[in-house]
Amino acid sequence: MNVVLFNPRAQKAHRRLPLSLLMLARVLDCEWALVDGNVEPGAEQRLDALCARPGTVLLVTVMPGPQLGVATPSCRRLKARYPGLTIVWGGYFATVYPEAAARDPGVDFVVLGQGERTLPELLDALRAGGDPTAVPGVAAWRDGGLVRGPTRASVRPADFPDPPYERLDMERYAARTFLGDRTYNHHASAGCPYFCNFCAVVNMFEGKWIPDPADHVVRIVRRLATEYRADAIEFHDNNFFAWEKRVVEVSRGITDLGVSWWGEARIDTMLGFSGATWEAMARSGLRMVFFGAESGDQDAIDGMEKGGLTVEDTRALNRLARRHGIRPEFSFVLANPGDPERDVERSLALVRDLKADNPDCEIILYMYTPVPLPGMYDEATKQGFALPKTIDDWLSPEWAGYDRRRNPRTPWITPGLVDSVYDFETVLHARYPTVSDLRMGPWQRRALRALSAARWRLGWMKAPYELRLLQKAWGYRRPEEMGF
Ligand code: B12
Ligand code: SF4
Incomplete structure (x- = not known):
């Protein structure tokens, strides 16, 4: 069996080890390849070539948000092109919203929760031509409804081999x-x-x-x-x-x-x-x-x-x-x-x-x-x-x-409430730029701090367009945007 693990692009700036997939790769007893959309410029082409092999199982990790927006068209396209390809989704999106994931034409099976124990059993069922939905932790869309095996208990990550770092170009991360x-x-x-x-x-x-x-x-x-x-x-x-x-x-x-x-x-x-x-x-x-x-x-x-x-x-x-x-x-x-x-x-x-x-x-x-x-x-x-x-x-x-x-x-x-939060946030980040942003230089930080001092002191947060413009121009990233 040929297994391909795919991390759809979720971030550009700070490249993190694709732990969700590395934790799965270590339990596979067959040939596998990992395609990481976060670090590989030609990820889609390589994915295409790997999925062309008959009998391939594609394992995709999907978080809600932009990663879903990349995973979905890729999987639909591959499934249309290679009808024999089996596509399995796992991760937070698939676990929290299994119906939406399982009914999609680009998805065959969904794994709920951790994959270390479920995945080998799912692959065995596929090899044997059995029904994978009987495997605990697996779900699929059948006859207009979600069919799922029993829930599986959580596992301790350390009970499995170390992540296979040696199979990655670690310098990239x-x-x-x-x-x-x-x-x-x-x-x-x-x-x-x-x-x-x-x-x-x-x-x-x-x-x-x-x-x-x-x-x-x-x-x-x-x-x-x-x-x-x-x-x-x-x-x-x-x-x-x-x-x-x-x-x-x-x-x-x-x-x-x-x-x-x-x-x-x-x-x-x-x-x-x-x-x-x-x-x-x-x-x-x-x-x-x-x-x-x-x-x-x-x-x-x-x-x-x-x-x-x-x-x-x-x-x-x-x-x-x-x-x-x-x-x-x-x-x-x-x-x-x-x-x-x-x-x-x-x-x-x-x-x-x-x-x-x-x-x-x-x-x-x-x-x-x-x-x-x-x-x-x-x-x-x-x-x-x-x-x-x-x-x-x-x-x-x-x-x-x-x-x-x-x-x-x-x-x-209400829109007014949302605006008030983001106006405040703009002034806050100008007065106190986060240490996690490495794009702005010291003089830009000083300028933002000085320009926002009066607003912060007086509590005058409304419509801070001047600050927003400078943050945008200088590529400022808030802490939660560190990966983007
Ligand atoms: C690193 C990380 C990121 C990174 C990138 C990760 C990546 N994939 O490239 C960055 C910074 C980009 C990021 C961004 C976001 N993230 Co994030 N992220 C995480 C974090 C901290 C760690 C993920 C991880 O590596 N976990 C370790 C691995 C081993 O665990 P795992 O992913 O759950 O994988 C296991 C199982 O899920 C399953 N599994 C996973 N994939 C698959 C696939 C298959 C085929 C199978 C069989 C099984 C399987 O098996 C794995 C092994 O047990 C998690 C929290 C957490 N601790 O998990 C949040 C988390 C996943 N993120 C979350 C969120 C909300 C986001 C954002 C939307 C935040 C935001 N406001 O911007 C964005 C959107 C991302 C996008 N672009 O789509 C939430 C999801 C919550 C939800 N409602 O579903 C989490 C849970 C944080 C939280 N506590 O709220 N994130
Ligand atoms: S303590 Fe944190 S991670 Fe745990 S359930 Fe509450 S919000 Fe979630």
């Missing part, structure tokens, strides 16, 4: 970021133990968190540092810091390497870490941590079922991180149901306070975009919100901004 000149990414756990009702990680892992052991994580980081000269690591785990003991062991195990690192955490978890843990993390090179602050309005946070997080926790964490020289990166999910105006007003006020307490903190502003989970999604549907049913609808101009969490289409949001 050594990225220059604010962390270092040769940044690589790794994923050292599966899932997250929380059930926040706006987060697709819950759809994927249903509240399970399965960490790789600390010594395994240390070994991989040492490999990346010694074999591939990594000087920085981004841990892409949904919740890297969920277990303090593991964090301490990893920190101690990598301190001598001199790598800088970044990861994602919960505010309340890290507030509970001891001073010694904070010191160990800082010593080991931890530079920045991404946190879900979500809102400055406690009612909105409670509505998200954030597991007891409070606004005061966010303020306290901001000060604690500053004391230890670790930069917090706070993500907000704005315009929630209930009182969206109050949510936005209190959240933007909190952002100003956080910046006053710690000018080095970073801020990311998203809009609440419902995912199909009990809670706020039900509230949205009651008010008339409905997700697209087909991929063509997902790709229509009305839904294009949805997955980027910038244009949520929730019934309660």
Whole structure:
């Protein structure tokens, strides 16, 4: 059997290792090739040539958003050209919206959740000419409906061989970021133990968190540092810091390497870490941590079922991180149901306070975009919100901004509210340009800071066209656009 793994283009600037596919490649017992649209200029042509071989199975990873817009036409075209080709989709889009994915003419099967155990069984079923929809974790569109095997339990990434780095041109993935000149990414756990009702990680892992052991994580980081000269690591785990003991062991195990690192955490978890843990993390090179602050309005946070997080926790964490020289990166999910105006007003006020307490903190502003989970999604549907049913609808101009969490289409949001958030964001990023943007030089930063000083001080955020124009002209990228 000939297997082709395809990572449709999702980013241009910062090229990350295609971990979703590397994790799958390591469980394949047959010949395989990987085509990475993010780094290969002639990706589509190579894909075409590889899929021309009879009996090929094409494995495609698809995130919601622009990657879906690349995956869909490619798969439809290949399927029309090579009717014998079997196309399997997996990843967040396929898992969260299996009906839309499975009914598309460019897709034969969908894998729900992690693929390490499901994929070999799916391939065996295909080889044997059996029915792959009986395999746990596999779904397909049959006679106008979704047919799916039973759900499959999550697996621990470390229970499988290392990602096959040797099969990639690793130089292509050594990225220059604010962390270092040769940044690589790794994923050292599966899932997250929380059930926040706006987060697709819950759809994927249903509240399970399965960490790789600390010594395994240390070994991989040492490999990346010694074999591939990594000087920085981004841990892409949904919740890297969920277990303090593991964090301490990893920190101690990598301190001598001199790598800088970044990861994602919960505010309340890290507030509970001891001073010694904070010191160990800082010593080991931890530079920045991404946190879900979500809102400055406690009612909105409670509505998200954030597991007891409070606004005061966010303020306290901001000060604690500053004391230890670790930069917090706070993500907000704005315009929630209930009182969206109050949510936005209190959240933007909190952002100003956080910046006053710690000018080095970073801020990311998203809009609440419902995912199909009990809670706020039900509230949205009651008010008339409905997700697209087909991929063509997902790709229509009305839904294009949805997955980027910038244009949520929730019934309660008004254009005025959206504008007020983005006006604020423009002034914020002019007054405090993010460290993760490497395009703008020091004088451009100084100019933006000076030009926005009065607006920021007076709270005059409306229509900052002059700042927006300069940010555009100088190619400024917000932190969440780092990959684009
Ligand atoms: C790295 C990353 C990116 C990178 C690029 C990734 C890439 N593919 O090139 C960049 C920065 C570009 C990016 C952008 C965005 N991302 Co992103 N990203 C991630 C992140 C942090 C890691 C992905 C990863 O490598 N995971 C590790 C691998 C091993 O896990 P995995 O992808 O889930 O793969 C497993 C299974 O899904 C399955 N599987 C996956 N693919 C396939 C394929 C087949 C055939 C099979 C059988 C199985 C299978 O098996 C794999 C092994 O177990 C995830 C969060 C996370 N921790 O996963 C968010 C995440 C996927 N991103 C997300 C989002 C929302 C976005 C953006 C829309 C954000 C934005 N506002 O701009 C954009 C849109 C991207 C686009 N262009 O379409 C969300 C998706 C949420 C949702 N609603 O579905 C996530 C979950 C973050 C979050 N917690 O909200 N992202
Ligand atoms: S803690 Fe973070 S990753 Fe975990 S469910 Fe909540 S929002 Fe998602």
